[in-house]
Amino acid sequence: MNQELKILIVDDEPDILEFLQYNLTKEGYKVFTSENGKNALELIKVENPHLILLDIMMPEIDGIDLCKMIRKLPNGDSFIIAFLTALDEEHTEINALEIGGDDFINKPIKPNVLSSRIKALLRRIDFKESKNQVKVFGDLMINTEKMLTYFKNEPIQLAKKEFEILQLLSSKPGKVFVRNEIFTKIWGSSVIVGDRTIDVHIRKLREKIGEQYITTVKGIGYKFVF
Numbered sequence: 470m471n472q473e474l475k476i477l478i479v480d481d482e483p484d485i486l487e488f489l490q491y492n493l494t495k496e497g498y499k500v501f502t503s504e505n506g507k508n509a510l511e512l513i514k515v516e517n518p519h520l521i522l523l524d525i526m527m528p529e530i531d532g533i534d535l536c537k538m539i540r541k542l543p544n545g546d547s548f549i550i551a552f553l554t555a556l557d558e559e560h561t562e563i564n565a566l567e568i569g570g571d572d573f574i575n576k577p578i579k580p581n582v583l584s585s586r587i588k589a590l591l592r593r594i595d596f597k598e599s600k601n602q603v604k605v606f607g608d609l610m611i612n613t614e615k616m617l618t619y620f621k622n623e624p625i626q627l628a629k630k631e632f633e634i635l636q637l638l639s640s641k642p643g644k645v646f647v648r649n650e651i652f653t654k655i656w657g658s659s660v661i662v663g664d665r666t667i668d669v670h671i672r673k674l675r676e677k678i679g680e681q682y683i684t685t686v687k688g689i690g691y692k693f694v695f
Contacts, residue, residue, distance in 0.1 A: 474591055475516055477501045479509040479535065480524040480553060485576075489522065492580045493587065506530030510538060518548065520590055522574070525554045525565065533568060540569040549590050553578070563647055563689055571644045572692075589643040592695070604639065606695040609678055611639060618678070625677050630655060631670050638683060638693035647690040667691075 476498045478489050486502045493500045501516055503509040506529065513521070521539065523532040530538070532552055539545050552565045555576040562573050571593075574586055602614035610619040616632055618625040627635065633655050638646060651667055671683060671691060684694050 473499075474520070474594075475499045475501065475518040476520045476522065476587070477503065477509065477512055477516065477518040478522045479503045479506065479527070479532070480522075481505065481527045482524070485524070485553075485578075489578070489583070492583060496584060496587070498587075506535040506538070509535060513539060513542070513548070517544070519594060520549045520551065520587065523550060523552050523570075525552050525561065533565060536565070536569050549593060551586070551590055566645055566647050566689065567649065571641065573645075586643075589694075593642050593644065606639065606642075606682065609682060611636065620678050627674070627677065628670075631674050631677075634667070634670055635674055635678070635693075638691060639695075642693050642695045645686050645690055645692045651690065 476493055478486055478493075478500065479502075480486050480489070481504050483504070486504065490500045490502055501512050501518065503512055506527065509521075512518075523535055525532040527535075532554075536550055536552075539548060539550065550570050552562075552570050552573040553576060554561065554565070554573055565573055572586070572590060574583065603610065603612050605611075608621045610622075612618070613636055616629075618627050618632065618635065634651065637651065637654055648667060656666075671685075675683060682693055682695065684692050686692060
């Protein structure tokens with residue numbers, strides 16, 4: 470299956486490009502590389518990669534601006550975009566996710582960590598392309614059409630907002646959803662709720678489906694792990 474999956478790496482450092490290309494090619498992926506945003510956009514239009522790894526700090530067009538440009542393409546929402554960053558700054562990571570990124574991978578990059586993160590990101594393709602209204606994640610089953618949830622074949626009673634949060638997070642396994650995005654998509658931008666509202670709903674969800682599915686990304690938000 471890996472040989473069918475295309476990955477584009479955009480980074481202005483040749484050593485990093487070579488390192489990432491070597492490790493991902495060894496995993497069986499079809500890998501393309503670019504040292505600048507302009508060339509990357511052309512590659513995206515021609516090759517239509519499943520996953521794009523973007524370095525944030527690049528000359529001329531940085532990763533943030535390039536992500537915005539990619540999302541504006543006719544099929545821009547179909548790409549999975551993960552940022553590569555050496556910046557240990559929370560606001561940078563939040564900004565990267567809010568403008569359309571799906572996740573971020575911190576430098577220096579370890580091959581085993583890279584492999585597991587890439588697999589987690591690409592696993593999302595099956596759920597993104599599937600039209601089946603019933604999704605199964607191990608012991609957890611979610612029927613999005615009938616708004617039903619089962620854990621170990623037993624029905625779980627979820628409040629409406631709890632189900633909506635679970636449906637949102639599980640729609641893109643591995644994606645980090647920032648708190649503002651969750652607020653907007655679940656409650657709407659015109660509704661004012663307390664800062665602890667999401668935390669309370671997440672806590673109740675974990676009590677009902679277990680701790681293993683929803684991970685807290687400190688200072689940023691939450692993601693569904695499977």
